[in-house]
Amino acid sequence: MKKSHLFTPGPTPIPPEALLAMAQPIDYHRSEDAVALIKDVLDKLKHVFQTENDVLFLTSSGTGAMDGAVSNLLCRDDKVIVIRSGKFGERWAEICEAYGVKVIPIDIRWGDSVAPEVVESTLSTHPDAKAIFATLCETSTGALHDIESIARITQSTPTLLVVDAVSALGADDLQMDNWGVDVVVSCSQKGLMTPPGLAFAVLNERAWKATERSNLPKYYFDFRKAHQRGLEGSVPYTPAVTLLAALQCALNRICEEGIRNTISRHNRMAIATRSAIKAIGLQLFAASPANTLTSIRLPDGLDGKAYVRMMREKHGITYAGGQGKLSGKIVRIAHLGWMNENDVIVAISAFERGLSEIGYDIRLGAGVTAAQEGFKKSME
Amino acid sequence: MKKSHLFTPGPTPIPPEALLAMAQPIDYHRSEDAVALIKDVLDKLKHVFQTENDVLFLTSSGTGAMDGAVSNLLCRDDKVIVIRSGKFGERWAEICEAYGVKVIPIDIRWGDSVAPEVVESTLSTHPDAKAIFATLCETSTGALHDIESIARITQSTPTLLVVDAVSALGADDLQMDNWGVDVVVSCSQKGLMTPPGLAFAVLNERAWKATERSNLPKYYFDFRKAHQRGLEGSVPYTPAVTLLAALQCALNRICEEGIRNTISRHNRMAIATRSAIKAIGLQLFAASPANTLTSIRLPDGLDGKAYVRMMREKHGITYAGGQGKLSGKIVRIAHLGWMNENDVIVAISAFERGLSEIGYDIRLGAGVTAAQEGFKKSME
Numbered sequence: 001m002k003k004s005h006l007f008t009p010g011p012t013p014i015p016p017e018a019l020l021a022m023a024q025p026i027d028y029h030r031s032e033d034a035v036a037l038i039k040d041v042l043d044k045l046k047h048v049f050q051t052e053n054d055v056l057f058l059t060s061s062g063t064g065a066m067d068g069a070v071s072n073l074l075c076r077d078d079k080v081i082v083i084r085s086g087k088f089g090e091r092w093a094e095i096c097e098a099y100g101v102k103v104i105p106i107d108i109r110w111g112d113s114v115a116p117e118v119v120e121s122t123l124s125t126h127p128d129a130k131a132i133f134a135t136l137c138e139t140s141t142g143a144l145h146d147i148e149s150i151a152r153i154t155q156s157t158p159t160l161l162v163v164d165a166v167s168a169l170g171a172d173d174l175q176m177d178n179w180g181v182d183v184v185v186s187c188s189q190k191g192l193m194t195p196p197g198l199a200f201a202v203l204n205e206r207a208w209k210a211t212e213r214s215n216l217p218k219y220y221f222d223f224r225k226a227h228q229r230g231l232e233g234s235v236p237y238t239p240a241v242t243l244l245a246a247l248q249c250a251l252n253r254i255c256e257e258g259i260r261n262t263i264s265r266h267n268r269m270a271i272a273t274r275s276a277i278k279a280i281g282l283q284l285f286a287a288s289p290a291n292t293l294t295s296i297r298l299p300d301g302l303d304g305k306a307y308v309r310m311m312r313e314k315h316g317i318t319y320a321g322g323q324g325k326l327s328g329k330i331v332r333i334a335h336l337g338w339m340n341e342n343d344v345i346v347a348i349s350a351f352e353r354g355l356s357e358i359g360y361d362i363r364l365g366a367g368v369t370a371a372q373e374g375f376k377k378s379m380e
Numbered sequence: 381m382k383k384s385h386l387f388t389p390g391p392t393p394i395p396p397e398a399l400l401a402m403a404q405p406i407d408y409h410r411s412e413d414a415v416a417l418i419k420d421v422l423d424k425l426k427h428v429f430q431t432e433n434d435v436l437f438l439t440s441s442g443t444g445a446m447d448g449a450v451s452n453l454l455c456r457d458d459k460v461i462v463i464r465s466g467k468f469g470e471r472w473a474e475i476c477e478a479y480g481v482k483v484i485p486i487d488i489r490w491g492d493s494v495a496p497e498v499v500e501s502t503l504s505t506h507p508d509a510k511a512i513f514a515t516l517c518e519t520s521t522g523a524l525h526d527i528e529s530i531a532r533i534t535q536s537t538p539t540l541l542v543v544d545a546v547s548a549l550g551a552d553d554l555q556m557d558n559w560g561v562d563v564v565v566s567c568s569q570k571g572l573m574t575p576p577g578l579a580f581a582v583l584n585e586r587a588w589k590a591t592e593r594s595n596l597p598k599y600y601f602d603f604r605k606a607h608q609r610g611l612e613g614s615v616p617y618t619p620a621v622t623l624l625a626a627l628q629c630a631l632n633r634i635c636e637e638g639i640r641n642t643i644s645r646h647n648r649m650a651i652a653t654r655s656a657i658k659a660i661g662l663q664l665f666a667a668s669p670a671n672t673l674t675s676i677r678l679p680d681g682l683d684g685k686a687y688v689r690m691m692r693e694k695h696g697i698t699y700a701g702g703q704g705k706l707s708g709k710i711v712r713i714a715h716l717g718w719m720n721e722n723d724v725i726v727a728i729s730a731f732e733r734g735l736s737e738i739g740y741d742i743r744l745g746a747g748v749t750a751a752q753e754g755f756k757k758s759m760e
Binding site: 004006012013014019020022023026027028031059060061062063064066070071098187195196216217236237238239242243312318 | 406439442444480597602623692
């Protein structure tokens with residue numbers, strides 16, 4: 001009796017009422033009902049982004065919002081600083097380069113997080129950098145970056161801080177307004193428990209100011225148009241209406257739980273997973289691991305690709321393997337979105353049994369016990 | 381007992397098995413199952429596009445594929461010809477201008493279709509135009525353009541013919557290969573009976589050649605990347621997996637019916653609707669109406685916006701009103717996608733009763749009778 005469990009850092013499992021919302025007969029995106037839906041969703045997203053700024057949405061993957069952040073904020077030949085510590089930091093640099101923006105990279109070893117002092121010194125060498133592109137959780141490595149400290153640095157300079165919170169929104173803390181982050185982008189299929197196809201961007205006042213100066217070509221991802229229409233509960237182009245309906249259900253859950261509690265829940269799941277991995281005798285890959293997912297360094301000789309494939313095919317358990325240069329070397333377990341303690345126990349116990357099955361010397365139950373103890377402690 | 385009927389030219393009704401496919405637990409987009417799904421969908425789309433060329437897909441609205449067609453085919457300061465006969469022809473021009481491409485417009489009165497000779501003479505005045513941007517069905521007016529004749533002109537020149545088949549794919553004939561169309565773009569929420577969020581582009585060999593020369597900035601909408609990955613059943617960025625699952629169901633229906641039969645069915649529905657409108661005593665807005673939708677010119681003094689609102693609120697019938705300068709002046713009834721004769725009868729009968737209700741002098745049953753006779757005739 002196969003039963004599937006999805007532990008990838010996006011897509012993440014969808015709550016049942018959101019699944020059923022998508023199975024309802026579809027509606028016209030310019031109806032008054034759709035206007036009310038769009039307004040409600042954009043309003044509730046402010047709670048998740050912890051901001052009073054308007055949220056705008058696009059029908060695309062998260063990368064669409066990243067593309068738009070570059071083309072809406074910058075001019076050709078502008079100079080920017082990009083923190084590269086994995087595949088998604090690299091993506092910021094690739095997008096900037098595609099638009100003819102000059103990139104000053106801060107290259108960090110994959111798995112590590114940037115030291116805020118390095119950002120500070122790079123910025124003092126390049127005070128004319130128009131923006132710093134950073135990643136809250138680098139999904140390819142599981143590393144969390146200290147956006148609060150970086151924002152403290154950029155806030156007093158004219159340089160904008162643009163944060164990719166694609167995977168981490170709703171799992172790792174990001175207090176856009178309190179911390180002084182200028183731009184945040186994210187998408188639907190991670191902490192927001194909705195299928196992929198919607199992306200979001202939030203700009204503060206000085207970021208909107210920068211869009212007035214920007215001369216890079218943009219049409220579909222024109223933030224000002226999306227923002228203006230969104231305020232009216234409208235859109236410049238046909239939006240993914242079924243995904244908006246699902247998102248509304250998912251946002252109702254987060255608003256009921258409260259974003260601070262949502263983040264705490266993710267923190268409890270992450271701490272329990274990390275203790276489990278250590279109890280199993282394996283190493284965490286990220287030096288400062290995120291709440292979003294846990295990356296596990298595999299022992300030499302263990303083929304991560306084969307392990308991930310076997311777990312899916314034989315056990316219905318889908319973990320994510322490593323990307324790019326980490327292919328085969330790490331396993332990534334997400335505890336993200338519509339998940340709680342019991343899902344973590346499933347993820348850990350299956351991980352243990354799978355390792356044992358391929359002949360890795362492991363004391364079965366060690367990981368689960370550590371996770372259980374972690375959960376108990378978090379209740380105290 | 382309110383029962384809703386959607387007659388907008390996108391989104392269009394979704395078949396039940398496609399709705400239920402979206403309500404299934406979501407899956408990882410890099411699994412072997414997802415690879416098989418993507419390959420199957422891209423293969424079946426060839427049948428709908430009537431082409432042997434590869435189809436590529438993007439997670440966006442149709443406008444995203446239009447944006448990509450401009451940024452992937454052209455260079456800054458290139459000259460192009462744009463046929464503008466409504467909102468969507470205007471969109472081609474807006475996108476080109478956003479990218480710094482010089483537009484030679486062919487402006488046609490809204491509701492009319494371009495005469496191929498006008499395209500021919502414009503092209504002979506501007507033989508250096510890199511592309512002609514055209515629209516198969518101009519959704520804002522309901523007019524069909526003679527793409528076959530235009531392709532006959534462009535085929536023997538170096539100028540590419542790029543066709544927006546966003547609303548008309550699967551409803552109005554478009555024989556990409558036979559006619560020699562170079563690029564076709566479309567999307568999911570029209571004839572393809574799937575919710576909005578997926579867009580498609582098909583390029584022939586000489587269009588792919590043009591992408592090599594193109595120097596406009598692009599990242600998310602990079603066609604070559606999407607094409608290459610698609611061949612492997614993969615994607616550069618997380619795709620709208622739930623919409624792909626729905627699309628597979630919808631494509632199974634079209635492949636079973638056969639695209640030629642699908643187009644004939646739309647033709648029967650369109651002919652019946654047109655006779656009904658004439659029998660009611662109203663005028664068609666488009667000189668050469670498409671199979672996709674029927675635009676109806678409202679008599680002076682009839683407020684189209686109020687009529688459309690009343691029909692939705694009171695009767696659960698959603699037609700589309702006019703866009704832009706046609707706001708309030710026309711009503712658009714789509715007979716598109718998951719529809720047959722019985723849906724047309726519902727659309728026409730409700731239209732009649734609604735007109736009567738607001739005091740328009742009408743012989744009830746006139747439209748329905750004409751539609752019935754049209755359907756009978758088409759069976760002979």
